[in-house]
Structures are given as C-alpha cells and as structure tokens.
Amino acid sequence: MQHHGVPDILQRKVKKWLEYSWMRTQGADEQSLMDALPERLRARIAIQIHVKTLKKVKIFENCEHGLLCELVLKLKPQIYSPGDYICRIGEIGKEMFIISHGKVECIITAASGERKTVAVLVAGQSFGEIALLGVEGCSRRTADVRAIGYSELLSLSKKALTQALED
Numbered sequence: 001m002q003h004h005g006v007p008d009i010l011q012r013k014v015k016k017w018l019e020y021s022w023m024r025t026q027g028a029d030e031q032s033l034m035d036a037l038p039e040r041l042r043a044r045i046a047i048q049i050h051v052k053t054l055k056k057v058k059i060f061e062n063c064e065h066g067l068l069c070e071l072v073l074k075l076k077p078q079i080y081s082p083g084d085y086i087c088r089i090g091e092i093g094k095e096m097f098i099i100s101h102g103k104v105e106c107i108i109t110a111a112s113g114e115r116k117t118v119a120v121l122v123a124g125q126s127f128g129e130i131a132l133l134g135v136e137g138c139s140r141r142t143a144d145v146r147a148i149g150y151s152e153l154l155s156l157s158k159k160a161l162t163q164a165l166e167d
Contacts, residue, residue, distance in 0.1 A: 017081050020150045046072045050154065053098055057126045059133075070167060074160035080104075080147035091141045093131025095157040099123050102151030107144040118143065132158050 006014075037045070050072045054060050060068060077100070080086055086097060086104060099121055106119040106127065121127060131139055 013081060017079070017150075020081075021079060043069065043073055046075070050075055050100075053100065053124060053154070056124050057096075057098060057129065059129050067164060070164040071156060071161065074164060075154040075156055078153050078155055080151045080153065082147055082149050084147045086145045086147065086151075086153065087128065087141045088144050089141055093128055093139050093141050094159075095155045096126060096128035096132050097145075098126045098154045098156070100152045100154050102153075103148040104145050104151055104153075105148055107146060108142070120148065132156070132161050 035042075047069050051065075051068050054068050054071055054075075055063075060071070063071075075098070080102075087093065089109070101123055103123075104121050104127075105117045106121065107115055107117050110116050127145060128141070131141075
C-alpha cells in the first residue's frame with residue numbers, strides 16, 4: 001500500500017481489520033468455502049446458523065419456515081471496523097441489517113444541531129426494515145448507524161426479499 005501512496009492511518013486501519021478478520025475466521029474465507037459447497041449442504045448450514053436470528057426480526061417472526069429458509073440463503077455477511085458508518089441519514093435504504101456480532105449505535109441530529117445517540121443495538125437486533133417494505137416516502141434513512149468496535153452484520157436487500165417472495 002505504501003508504494004501506492006496510501007496514508008499511514010488508512011494502512012493501519014486495513015491492518016487492524018485484517019487482524020480482526022483473522023482472529024474471527026483463522027484465515028478461512030467462509031463465503032468462498034460456502035460457495036464451494038453443494039447448494040443443499042450450503043442451505044442446511046446457513047439455515048442452522050441464521051434462521052433463529054431471522055425469526056427474531058419483527059417483520060419475519062410470523063413467516064413460514066420455507067420463506068425464512070429462502071431468506072437465509074440471501075443474507076450477505078459484512079464486517080465493519082470501529083467507527084465505520086453502515087448507513088447515513090438521508091440515504092435511500094435498499095437493505096436491512098441484522099447484527100450477528102458486535103454493537104452499533106443509532107445517531108440523530110437534534111433540532112439544536114447536537115448529535116445524539118438514541119439507541120445501541122447488539123447481536124440479534126436489526127435495523128433498516130422499513131427499506132424493505134417499499135412504503136412511498138419512507139425509503140430514506142432516518143439515522144446514522146455507526147459500528148462500535150468491530151461488528152459483523154448480515155444484510156438483506158429489498159431485491160433479495162422480492163425474489164424470495166416471488167419464488
């Protein structure tokens with residue numbers, strides 16, 4: 001990275017992310033391993049790991065098991081570094097997030113201009129569900145969401161939800 005002129009602070013951030021990723025996975029690229037498995041085996045593993053978490057999400061708590069299994073296969077894992085913004089106020093929401101490990105904080109700007117943390121969400125909690133509902137005028141993010149420490153999230157896009165409902 002040095003020969004490309006990447007600033008030291010950004011190089012340190014990359015190194016810390018790689019250290020965290022290594023600590024959590026011991027160097028295994030779980031997504032590549034999952035992709036290499038036969039579809040049925042991949043589905044069984046994903047369901048075993050994530051279906052209970054998905055059932056905790058309010059909009060999915062009464063869904064049939066078959067739909068939950070379809071949705072689990074469409075979840076995309078993402079790792080955020082401390083201080084990274086997952087979404088920003090005013091952005092158009094195209095996905096929701098489920099926290100699988102770590103913590104995030106929801107921050108708003110009060111009328112006084114003061115930035116205020118209004119919630120801290122932990123593993124098993126979710127945010128951004130409104131983006132999936134397609135309600136006119138409700139697709140913009142209403143808060144900044146920022147990682148507190150390293151945080152592993154699962155995202156589900158509106159497109160993926162629509163595909164699962166149509167299948």
